[in-house]
Amino acid sequence: MAAEMTKVAIVTGAGSGLGAATAQRFAAGGYAVGCVDIRRETAERTASDLRQCGTQCVAIGCDAGSESDVAAAIDLIHNELGRVDVVVNNAAIDHTVSVEEMTIEQWDQVIAVNLRGPFLLAKAVWPLMRRQGGGHIVNIASTAATRAWANASAYHASKWGVVGFGRGLGVEGRPHGIRVTTIIPGGMRTHFFDRFVEQGIPMPDECNLQRPETVADVIFYATQMPPESNMQEVIVTPVSETSWP
Helix, strand or coil, X not given: CCXXXXXXXXXXXXXXXXXXXXXXXXXXXXXXXXXXXXXXXXHHHHHHHHHCCCCCEEEEECCCCCHHHHHHHHHHHHHHHCCCCEEEECCCCCCCCCCCCCCHHHHHHHHHHHHHHHHHHHHXXXXXXXXXXXXXXXXXXXXXXXXXXXXXXXXXHHHHHHHHHHHHHHHHHHHHCEEEEEEEECCECCHHHHHHHHCCCCCCCHHHCECHHHHHHHHHHHCCCCCCCCCCEEEECCCCCCCCC
């Protein structure tokens, strides 16, 4: 009997933070991993760490909002690793400015990476997963999709969009065994908040932030559900999350 092929997970934004933690979690779970990041050197850094532990990895630089970049990334990973079982759409960006101050280019960049990106990745892997008889797409939203605050309009729009996109995509995937999960994490101890300091905005209290590894565990768990079940949407926050409920 032929040996079963190693399952493959693709993680965008894999160079740091939640993306790196997620890549590490899937590697620990026995997956080969495609590490995708807009900066190839950070994707390669994550992949190098995983290879040292015996994980088969591919690292590629990719702008998640670029159709040509995404197509090339998926082709490379599929050719190198042989299949695609899980895609985690984690790459994200934000500009913390008011609507009045935000440029059109900044708005377009946030929507392109945070919302267009998951669409492009899903569209690229869809035929591969359909031919395999199934797969799992995990979209990372935010508690910014549950309530709103000032100076984050583009981010709110993109993350609310991710929730809606995931619901529609999940309906389309059902006949093909393609499951879709939306993870809605609260604040994490990542470099996402570095720009706050640069802009003179107070950093959130560390007590109101959670380890990205905790969220990565939830992402992995969601993809391990038995075939008859699916975790549609999951909210995971620090106990003292200030943006929930």
